[in-house]
Amino acid sequence: MDVDEFREFGKAAVDYIADYFQTIRDRPVLPSVHPGYLGELLPKEPPQTGESWQEVLQDVDRIIMPGLTHWHSPKFHAYYPTAHSFPAVVGEMMSAGFGCVGLNWVASPAYTELEVVMMNWLGKLLGLPEEFLNCSDGPGGGVIQGSASEVTFIGLLAAKEKKVKDLEADIKGKLVAYSSDQSNSSVEKSGLLGSMPMRLLPADKEGKLRGDTLLDAIEKDKAQGLIPCYVVANLGTTPTCAFDDLAELGPICNRDNIWLHVDAAYAGTAFTCPEYRYLLKGVEHADSFNFNPHKWMLVNFDCSAMWVKNARYLVEAFNVERIYLKDQHKGLAPEYRHWQVSLGRRFRALKLWFVLKIYGVEGIQKHVRHQISLAKYFEELVRTDDRFEVCTSSMGLVTFRLEGDNQLTKNLISRIQERKNIFVIPGQFRNKYVIRFAVCSRLTERSDVEFSWKEFQSQADEIIVSKITSEVGDKKGIGAIQLSDAGCDKNSIEKCK
Amino acid sequence: MDVDEFREFGKAAVDYIADYFQTIRDRPVLPSVHPGYLGELLPKEPPQTGESWQEVLQDVDRIIMPGLTHWHSPKFHAYYPTAHSFPAVVGEMMSAGFGCVGLNWVASPAYTELEVVMMNWLGKLLGLPEEFLNCSDGPGGGVIQGSASEVTFIGLLAAKEKKVKDLEADIKGKLVAYSSDQSNSSVEKSGLLGSMPMRLLPADKEGKLRGDTLLDAIEKDKAQGLIPCYVVANLGTTPTCAFDDLAELGPICNRDNIWLHVDAAYAGTAFTCPEYRYLLKGVEHADSFNFNPHKWMLVNFDCSAMWVKNARYLVEAFNVERIYLKDQHKGLAPEYRHWQVSLGRRFRALKLWFVLKIYGVEGIQKHVRHQISLAKYFEELVRTDDRFEVCTSSMGLVTFRLEGDNQLTKNLISRIQERKNIFVIPGQFRNKYVIRFAVCSRLTERSDVEFSWKEFQSQADEIIVSKITSEVGDKKGIGAIQLSDAGCDKNSIEKCK
Numbered sequence: 001m002d003v004d005e006f007r008e009f010g011k012a013a014v015d016y017i018a019d020y021f022q023t024i025r026d027r028p029v030l031p032s033v034h035p036g037y038l039g040e041l042l043p044k045e046p047p048q049t050g051e052s053w054q055e056v057l058q059d060v061d062r063i064i065m066p067g068l069t070h071w072h073s074p075k076f077h078a079y080y081p082t083a084h085s086f087p088a089v090v091g092e093m094m095s096a097g098f099g100c101v102g103l104n105w106v107a108s109p110a111y112t113e114l115e116v117v118m119m120n121w122l123g124k125l126l127g128l129p130e131e132f133l134n135c136s137d138g139p140g141g142g143v144i145q146g147s148a149s150e151v152t153f154i155g156l157l158a159a160k161e162k163k164v165k166d167l168e169a170d171i172k173g174k175l176v177a178y179s180s181d182q183s184n185s186s187v188e189k190s191g192l193l194g195s196m197p198m199r200l201l202p203a204d205k206e207g208k209l210r211g212d213t214l215l216d217a218i219e220k221d222k223a224q225g226l227i228p229c230y231v232v233a234n235l236g237t238t239p240t241c242a243f244d245d246l247a248e249l250g251p252i253c254n255r256d257n258i259w260l261h262v263d264a265a266y267a268g269t270a271f272t273c274p275e276y277r278y279l280l281k282g283v284e285h286a287d288s289f290n291f292n293p294h295k296w297m298l299v300n301f302d303c304s305a306m307w308v309k310n311a312r313y314l315v316e317a318f319n320v321e322r323i324y325l326k327d328q329h330k331g332l333a334p335e336y337r338h339w340q341v342s343l344g345r346r347f348r349a350l351k352l353w354f355v356l357k358i359y360g361v362e363g364i365q366k367h368v369r370h371q372i373s374l375a376k377y378f379e380e381l382v383r384t385d386d387r388f389e390v391c392t393s394s395m396g397l398v399t400f401r402l403e404g405d406n407q408l409t410k411n412l413i414s415r416i417q418e419r420k421n422i423f424v425i426p427g428q429f430r431n432k433y434v435i436r437f438a439v440c441s442r443l444t445e446r447s448d449v450e451f452s453w454k455e456f457q458s459q460a461d462e463i464i465v466s467k468i469t470s471e472v473g474d475k476k477g478i479g480a481i482q483l484s485d486a487g488c489d490k491n492s493i494e495k496c497k
Numbered sequence: 498m499d500v501d502e503f504r505e506f507g508k509a510a511v512d513y514i515a516d517y518f519q520t521i522r523d524r525p526v527l528p529s530v531h532p533g534y535l536g537e538l539l540p541k542e543p544p545q546t547g548e549s550w551q552e553v554l555q556d557v558d559r560i561i562m563p564g565l566t567h568w569h570s571p572k573f574h575a576y577y578p579t580a581h582s583f584p585a586v587v588g589e590m591m592s593a594g595f596g597c598v599g600l601n602w603v604a605s606p607a608y609t610e611l612e613v614v615m616m617n618w619l620g621k622l623l624g625l626p627e628e629f630l631n632c633s634d635g636p637g638g639g640v641i642q643g644s645a646s647e648v649t650f651i652g653l654l655a656a657k658e659k660k661v662k663d664l665e666a667d668i669k670g671k672l673v674a675y676s677s678d679q680s681n682s683s684v685e686k687s688g689l690l691g692s693m694p695m696r697l698l699p700a701d702k703e704g705k706l707r708g709d710t711l712l713d714a715i716e717k718d719k720a721q722g723l724i725p726c727y728v729v730a731n732l733g734t735t736p737t738c739a740f741d742d743l744a745e746l747g748p749i750c751n752r753d754n755i756w757l758h759v760d761a762a763y764a765g766t767a768f769t770c771p772e773y774r775y776l777l778k779g780v781e782h783a784d785s786f787n788f789n790p791h792k793w794m795l796v797n798f799d800c801s802a803m804w805v806k807n808a809r810y811l812v813e814a815f816n817v818e819r820i821y822l823k824d825q826h827k828g829l830a831p832e833y834r835h836w837q838v839s840l841g842r843r844f845r846a847l848k849l850w851f852v853l854k855i856y857g858v859e860g861i862q863k864h865v866r867h868q869i870s871l872a873k874y875f876e877e878l879v880r881t882d883d884r885f886e887v888c889t890s891s892m893g894l895v896t897f898r899l900e901g902d903n904q905l906t907k908n909l910i911s912r913i914q915e916r917k918n919i920f921v922i923p924g925q926f927r928n929k930y931v932i933r934f935a936v937c938s939r940l941t942e943r944s945d946v947e948f949s950w951k952e953f954q955s956q957a958d959e960i961i962v963s964k965i966t967s968e969v970g971d972k973k974g975i976g977a978i979q980l981s982d983a984g985c986d987k988n989s990i991e992k993c994k
Contacts, residue, residue, distance in 0.1 A: 006583035014507030017594030018500045035830040038610035046618040050857035067607030071597045084596040086503035093590035096797045097514030099581040100568045110564030113535035121543040147839035188817040300593045320685040333532040342644035360547035
């Protein structure tokens with residue numbers, strides 16, 4: 001493909017994406033394909049000779065589109081949002097277009113340096129303590145990683161490195177990590193990958209991990225000769241967007257020299273608005289902090305922002321060169337390959353820059369406030385109907401259920417998923433089966449929220465009728481209607497446990 | 498930014514990339530910026546209000562372009578290639594444009610299913626044994642990862658999981674891994690991350706790891722009560738593109754039930770051409786295999802292809818759900834999040850598909866053969882000049898040096914890097930300081946190779962003159978000219994050790 005064909009193909013693809021977004025509201029949010037559908041549509045072997053780009057776009061339409069779940073449909077309310085904006089899409093394309101690899105500073109100085117500046121901008125935008133920033137005098141700094149999972153794991157490795165250094169002994173087998181039982185499965189996974197037991201401690205009735213709980217667990221482990229090493233605190237849990245009490249957890253970690261990592265993957269974006277910064281209280285005790293602009297801050301996946309107070313421990317955990325560190329991790333040109341698993345790096349700072357430039361601080365704040373107001377609006381709607389109860393409401397996430405037996409809510413979500421008009425996933429909170437309603441798409445408006453709410457109400461009507469019929473049937477000895485959760489995706493449920 | 502603005506911005510960006518490629522041959526391959534240049538050009542805080550996309554493109558020109566190292570300049574001969582093609586750029590943009598996240602099958606069925614089919618296509622294209630493919634009956638399969646570093650580390654975790662399962666005992670502290678001293682630093686890093694000592698065994702004089710060397714190391718460790726667990730064999734080392742002897746290493750690993758991982762990051766693409774498949778001999782003994790379409794197969798970074806013979810060990814190393822596996826990793830819809838560190842995944846299969854469709858098998862083979870022929874041509878040119886010696890030549894990589902003291906070659910590379918007409922990095926091979934000349938850009942032609950060769954010759958002329966002058970100077974007691982390697986990047990040197 002020569003440059004002129006690229007001009008045509010690239011512009012046709014821009015139009016394809018634009019058209020897709022202009023019609024996304026009218027598409028069923030969930031696809032209707034069966035597992036294996038795509039293999040049936042493609043040949044078993046790669047083509048021997050090349051095809052035209054027109055054929056490629058036709059195949060995207062024929063083969064890919066039917067198998068997409070439309071994450072940016074205004075009726076997508078599952079999981080948490082994944083970010084999307086046009087400036088970020090163009091940023092991703094230009095990054096691919098330049099096609100450099102940020103192995104080290106000289107491999108493309110702009111790659112490293114734009115990332116340094118963007119991580120300073122972003123840290124200031126969130127109100128992080130200055131010692132986390134590259135522009136501070138100390139050994140702190142920020143870096144873009146691929147996901148919160150990666151960051152949690154990298155934090156664990158740094159914590160291990162630090163503890164081993166501090167104690168100057170072979171104590172790796174004695175190290176223990178802690179988090180809440182409301183944490184995302186990726187937190188448990190990081191313990192598994194890093195060979196460090198991860199204790200999932202019980203959250204309080206609001207879903208928060210409290211200081212006393214952590215302290216008890218730490219003391220118990222110390223009494224057994226184990227060494228507490230790493231704590232992952234959540235600012236915005238996956239099931240209910242609960243906020244662990246950093247102001248309680250922080251001093252406990254600091255006292256015992258335990259690495260405190262703060263995971264604010266979703267909710268971190270809210271700290272761009274000063275009115276939510278009170279939830280950051282205690283962050284000054286943390287050793288590392290993470291949030292995902294690729295969740296809520298309009299930057300396409302992947303772009304996960306990580307800051308550490310002392311980059312030395314990261315570099316020492318990852319650096320096989322073992323060269324002198326003082327001037328390496330700091331200042332103008334950190335060697336970011338020693339802050340991560342891989343050697344190579346994409347130019348993710350570019351799309352972050354595009355988003356910050358084109359939206360400005362005000363544009364991002366407006367987006368956050370608008371989405372929170374939509375969740376509040378949905379909460380109000382649920383409260384108008386006595387058959388439902390609101391379980392939690394925080395940021396852009398509301399969890400709710402049908403009053404009564406869990407099976408009713410299971411049945412409701414099952415029906416909703418089968419109808420494919422909107423997409424929500426179930427969760428569990430305090431032994432109750434709940435529906436998670438997240439405001440995800442930046443296209444979602446009040447009318448979409450109303451549409452979704454009517455979908456819940458209409459299906460609740462059906463279920464309540466079924467229930468009454470089945471109870472009458474029971475009395476007649478016909479047997480209850482079998483409720484099934486076949487429409488629920490078990491993996492989605494896991495995400496919310 | 499609304500849809501109509503995106504149409505304008507996106508198309509302007511397509512033209513920007515196209516213009517960049519049409520002028521890339523005329524740009525100095527290395528930038529002339531100093532560390533910290535970019536921070537001086539940007540404000541210290543993010544903009545409060547948004548800017549226009551026209552301003553953004555102007556800033557790309559003003560701020561980013563001067564700080565790029567042009568990896569796709571025909572005069573870029575450093576490291577190894579990083580792939581680039583227009584179909585892949587468009588694929589990356591469309592993947593960002595759709596903006597879904599492949600958390601699991603239902604989160605976008607096309608994401609998982611296209612990856613399954615592409616990994617089958619790719620495995621067949623390379624001539625891998627069928628048991629590695631998703632379409633085989635067994636538990637094997639392929640998956641796209643972010644980099645060879647990631648894959649090596651993931652392989653290590655799977656190997657550990659398998660060994661612990663096999664021996665049913667707490668033996669993690671006794672496990673040992675092996676590779677050659679010619680391996681990329683990422684191999685050593687994976688041992689560090691996975692807490693498993695990585696023995697870097699001496700390669701033979703051709704840079705290959707041989708069976709006897711491995712066997713000796715294994716026996717020595719076993720005698721000490723240690724448990725050999727993981728071997729990383731290279732098909733194409735970083736310093737010289739040497740090929741470890743798989744046919745010797747394989748049976749040794751199989752006998753002791755040691756996980757054999759094959760790293761063919763760069764050279765793997767050559768196996769798309771049947772005439773190079775003899776180098777794959779012994780791959781049937783491997784447990785996992787990796788090559789990077791993002792290096793040499795025209796797919797932009799990141800796209801690292803990994804296959805395993807038994808995906809169960811991957812899934813068990815990563816899966817915190819611990820649900821029944823039999824139907825999960827196989828067949829039509831593997832849950833790829835259990836094959837990797839992160840939960841989320843981009844739609845990297847899309848750009849791979851675009852490249853395979855638009856180039857076809859023949860287009861890729863033509864690209865590989867052309868680049869190898871250019872390296873051969875460069876080798877011939879070097880051999881015409883008695884002042885130089887060719888040290889190695891394999892695939893698209895030639896290593897060579899000035900005859901005589903290492904300092905002469907150091908001085909040559911230093912001059913070349915300072916002039917910025919071409920970009921090469923140094924390496925070390927058998928205690929000799931060498932220049933690595935890699936054919937990287939798909940735009941490189943014979944005339945570019947001739948240009949580069951003239952650059953080497955002209956600077957060699959200067960050095961030889963300096964040397965004579967300095968020797969005369971020495972005799973006069975003036976003192977030798979200080980040779981400096983300031984122009985060399987120490988981190989680049991490390992890459993090639």
